[in-house]
Amino acid sequence: xxxxxxxxxxxxxxxxxxxxxxxxxxxxxxxxxxxxxxxxxxxxxxxxxxxxxxxxxxxxxxxxxxxxxxxxxxxxxxxxxxxxxxxxxxxxxxxxxxxxxxxxxxxxxxxxxxxxxxxxxxxxx
Numbered sequence: 001x002x003x004x005x006x007x008x009x010x011x012x013x014x015x016x017x018x019x020x021x022x023x024x025x026x027x028x029x030x031x032x033x034x035x036x037x038x039x040x041x042x043x044x045x046x047x048x049x050x051x052x053x054x055x056x057x058x059x060x061x062x063x064x065x066x067x068x069x070x071x072x073x074x075x076x077x078x079x080x081x082x083x084x085x086x087x088x089x090x091x092x093x094x095x096x097x098x099x100x101x102x103x104x105x106x107x108x109x110x111x112x113x114x115x116x117x118x119x120x121x122x123x124x125x
Contacts, residue, residue, distance in 0.1 A: 022117060029124075057122040064115035071108040075101050 008014045009026045017034070019027045028034070076082045078100050079091045091097050 022113070027124075054122050057118045061115040061118040061122075064111045064118065068108045068111040068115070071104050071111065074104050078104075 004025055006014065006026060009018070009020075015026075017028060017030075021027055078097050079088045081088065
């Protein structure tokens with residue numbers, strides 16, 4: 001699999017069999033047969049062992065899930081702590097509290113997407 005960026009990746013004639021990462025890089029399996037030229041910048045390094053690649057991607061996924069978990073504790077904190085006491089539930093209905101939750105939930109959504117993406121990349125290798 002090849003991961004990278006190309007000046008031509010937005011042209012339809014260059015996107016057959018190409019997927020894109022959230023950061024904008026392309027990802028292509030069985031890339032060599034479709035490649036006219038390749039430029040590699042920097043010294044050539046040996047390919048890391050597959051186990052190292054898998055472990056790295058899964059470690060990143062775990063870190064993302066942990067971050068998401070911490071964000072949910074922040075949401076609970078806005079409501080006065082974990083639990084379903086009437087006073088906590090009423091805080092959840094307060095527009096000011098809900099407005100504070102929005103950026104936290106958006107961060108959690110991003111962390112979840114990053115974790116899922118890391119797992120997906122691991123499975124695609």
